[in-house]
Amino acid sequence: AQKITQTQPGMFVQEKEAVTLDCTYDTSDPSYGLFWYKQPSSGEMIFLIYQGSYDQQNATEGRYSLNFQKARKSANLVISASQLGDSAMYFCAMREGEDSSYKLIFGSGTRLLVRP
């Protein structure tokens, strides 16, 4: 079964508007972490934001915020005031457990295009 599901293969947003990228996850582990990464066309993977399963508040990092709904197992990324440079592929990822590995499992990604 898919552990991380991103149902939006592609999204458009007008410059300066906000956009929400969806992510649902599946785990039976009570301790897990959720990450969002941005991959521009140049290929590098850029860490954006993190939400821990025990965190009481939604994470925020500048224009990025995470709408974390634990009961629904969703961790949607909200980008406010979109900029042209936000056009990229966005991956949601999860790490499970408290072992020394912390490997990441990625979703299939959402390609965001910001229109001028």
Next chain:
Amino acid sequence: AAGVIQSPRHLIKEKRETATLKCYPIPRHDTVYWYQQGPGQDPQFLISFYEKMQSDKGSIPDRFSAQQFSDYHSELNMSSLELGDSALYFCASRGTRYNEQFFGPGTRLTVL
């Protein structure tokens, strides 16, 4: 701030050849991960090292091997290359704030 360094950035090989990819983690990061990202795909975990010992293994073919050295840099050795090995190979090192992973720029491997 120092980032993860990967070399080479691009590599072209023929089928059945060998390749070695190198990764230099962010200073004081003791855990290194390798991921493979095929065209249009999400990154897939290959293998990880913690304090120079293998800590986890994913979908890494037997033709591939990796190790982490005393200076914490890591190398991914790939032998008997196949066309399907063409991909972007990322190395990442683990931070201490959220155990987040910082990725290098990747090595784009093309097998002809």
